[in-house]
Amino acid sequence: MTADDLVFKALADATRRFLLDLLFVRDGRTLTELESELEMTRFGVMKHLRVLEAAGLVVARRSGREKLHFLNPVPIRLIHDRWVDKYTERRVSALADLKNQLEEMS
Amino acid sequence: MTADDLVFKALADATRRFLLDLLFVRDGRTLTELESELEMTRFGVMKHLRVLEAAGLVVARRSGREKLHFLNPVPIRLIHDRWVDKYTERRVSALADLKNQLEEMS
DNA sequence: AGAATAGGTGACTCAATAGTCACATGTCAA
DNA sequence: TTGACATGTGACTATTGAGTCACCTATTCT
Numbered sequence A, B: 001m002t003a004d005d006l007v008f009k010a011l012a013d014a015t016r017r018f019l020l021d022l023l024f025v026r027d028g029r030t031l032t033e034l035e036s037e038l039e040m041t042r043f044g045v046m047k048h049l050r051v052l053e054a055a056g057l058v059v060a061r062r063s064g065r066e067k068l069h070f071l072n073p074v075p076i077r078l079i080h081d082r083w084v085d086k087y088t089e090r091r092v093s094a095l096a097d098l099k100n101q102l103e104e105m106s
Numbered sequence C: 001a002g003a004a005t006a007g008g009t010g011a012c013t014c015a016a017t018a019g020t021c022a023c024a025t026g027t028c029a030a
Numbered sequence D: 001t002t003g004a005c006a007t008g009t010g011a012c013t014a015t016t017g018a019g020t021c022a023c024c025t026a027t028t029c030t
Helices: A003-011 A014-025 A031-035 A042-054 A074-083 A089-105 B003-011 B014-025 B031-035 B042-054 B074-083 B089-105
Strands: A058-063 A066-071 B058-063 B066-071
Touching: A003 A014, A003 A042, A003 A074, A003 B003, A003 B014, A014 A042, A014 A058, A014 A066, A014 B003, A014 B074, A031 A042, A031 A066, A042 A058, A074 B014, A074 B074, A074 B089, A089 B074, B003 B014, B003 B042, B003 B074, B014 B042, B014 B058, B014 B066, B031 B042, B031 B066, B042 B058
Parallel strands: none
Antiparallel strands: A058 A066, B058 B066
């Protein structure tokens, strides 16, 4: 399993993406706090966090009996750089912004 | 299946990422040409291209009996924008560049 | 027309993954 | 020190997805 594979497999699940969304809004949350935002059992959430950690998308730090989770955006940026040409980036970025705006309007 | 899901599931497979890499280098290739770059049978490649098309990562155009495939980078940019804060983007980008350089050196 | 070429469909097998549960360890606070 | 809390492990089930194959359609070229 390559580093790439870990990242993309981690992002392939909607629950894990939602966890990243939660951490994007606010970092440093515990497993229990994250679990309370989901329908899933604690074990399911824990498994997902393990996958995200292994991929480097989430970094965790223990504090007493708690484990705090932080979002690491670097792997996401690397995905971007793999297929978005530096020279055409401005144009693509403009298109992406437009798409976002259209969706916000509807 | 949401639009998100289609994109991330499409990216979860190493063969499909390799197809994107091929199209990133040069666009407008046919199924047969792409197949020749892979160990897989034509059917396998075709399935993967269907998935990439459904996700909007690849756009195809028929020309006679051939089907030409093109890379569409917009969904990739949207992934980036989802978790990389506009304000911290410069810093993250610098880190990503550093990581790329380190890997090229080793 | 007939052969070769490019692409397409539906069913099948095998492997990987999501989610749950019983059970277990370490930490805090009264 | 006892009970409550936060996290962790291994096994299990059900679902999903990758890859192949037999068979099929459409286009080009002689």
